[in-house]
Amino acid sequence: MGKTTVASAFALSCAKRGMKTLLMQVNAKDRIGAIFNQDPIGEEMVELGPNLYCVNSTPASAMREYALMTLKIKIIYRAVFENKIVQSFLNAIPGISELVLLGKAYYHAAVEKRGKKRRWDIVVLDAPATGHGIFLLKIPSVVTSIIESGHMFEEAERMKAMLEDPEFTSVNIVTLLEDLPINESKMLSETLQEELNIAVDYIFANKVLSNPFTEEEENTLHRLEDSDTLLDSLFQSARFHGARVASQKKYADILKEKIDCFTIEIPYFFDGADRAEQIEKISKIISTQLNQTGEVE
């Protein structure tokens, strides 16, 4: 769908609007480093540009940070958590990776401070794809429904409150104007809003094509018989393009019908040109479209 691309461009547009922005990848093979023409990004935070930082967190690193913060004493952490048996035990608790990763996002978004101010104005999370993404956001409510007390219970309660506060958290959905992706997006937005009580802000429709031909030209193109091979191949491309544009248009209408959200359209880039340049362009498109809705505070 281009989730990482859109998340990167969205984060960049936030940074450009003056917000201190943290872009987070969770348990992923780093792709953002390459997008910004930098070395692969790991668990150490790196600066991508003015106001823009990025971190790629793994369950192991998030667990270490969390345990150190909770236990305070390094030596106990080493004795207990660096033990192989304990590690494989922790790995086997279902949902624990998701919980500590979300916990890390919570820490940066709500707790971490520089002086008296919060360190970050916004944390942009490049979440896993639909199924796993829902699982990530669901984990605090799962934990609070299984247990009733203890440190992790309290953490989960705080995370749940953060997720359910629309002033604090909103989800942006990245989709394509095709049958399967828009159905999946509808399912995702329903689950988020109805089941998990998490607000959905924007839909990003990625890889949107535009048609250079006027309607009249388009009609003529469809009527024409190919008279020679050159024209034949020219017409073939134009007709294919026209059909794809029409199909996307149809699905854009269905999308509007299905999900009641502002849709931001991101154009398809034909040339696999410089990724950083692409991100720059997309971030401008995002800023412009957000400005037009007056939705930027």
Added chain:
Amino acid sequence: MSVSTSGKLAELVSRKRVIICVGSGGVGKTTTSAIIALQEAKRGKKVIVLTIDPAKRLANALGLASFTGKAQKVELEMEGELWAMMLDMKACFDEVVVRYAPPESRDEILSNRIYEYFSTSLAGTQEYAASERLYQLYESGEYDLIVLDTPPTTHALDFLEAPNRLGDAVNSRALQWLYKPTVFAGKKGLGVFSMGTTYVVRILSKLTGAQLLEEFSTFLSAFSTLFDGLQERGKAVRDLLSRDESTFIVVSTPDPLTLKEAAFFYEKLGKDQNTVGAFVINRVHDFGIDDEDLRRPIVNISTKLDTQFENPRSVAQKLVDIASKYSTLKKQDFRAMKDLKNNVSGDVPIVYMPYFDRDIHNAEGLERARLELFDKEKRI
């Protein structure tokens, strides 16, 4: 009705009893599975396609309202029979519990809150459920061919390893320590555990809360009673999949990153053992114009359009722009597919499907795709 089996892919699918389609998400795996099943049903076999994707449009194209957990017969004119079934994860996994758990722990597992939440999301459970259902269908002997559309996995081996991994999780020493604390009592050389299980449990529960540890431990001790059954079944499935009557087909798009994953599947499934029978690459751009034509003056083209358009020069320019864009895509797609070919043994066919300008939404569309894939087989 004559259905061609002269292509390499047609020949492959004609002599198998189990075909497993693997690949990343969104590459057309479900559609490809259905087309393969349709091909063999047309040749007179009784075929079932087992999908994990609700793919409503595809169900409609087959004349079904939707795919369900029960096998449904597709009412299209054909020599054989085509059946479709969707994988109902929860039901499938509950069946596993009922079958393998001793009666006394059956209810304990089914009503456990951790089981309730995680039976469908534990690492490997989806893959496990799919392989379980596949084996049931195979054992029933009702079908000449089973085509399985697998869950999109980022880890190539998940599907094959699921039964074992699930077992490993339940069986690992660390977990045994938790639900059978006596296992480690009195043993030396276990590092931290010599400090005393209580100490470690105290530190851990400071982090998780004692209750979570307890709930989890109850779940595991009940779940571990399933283990022997799971392991035995896992072995049977592995055995079936490594036999000559089974094959894997890797489905992909020509996107370089997706093809890289496809190559990874191939590597991991064991390139030496001929486990992968073929690649199917969907949505390949196979048109555009030659570089030579691109360099021609626009006027050469616009003069040919004089009579039809008001502004032939502008139309000509736009036509060339669009065609050159698709030429670029064509070059990218074929370059990426050739890269794949260089990494794949020569006797594994790489078949590609052109990018269709519209979705498959009816039986004709499906038939058109079948002809493209089998009768007009295009290989790299």
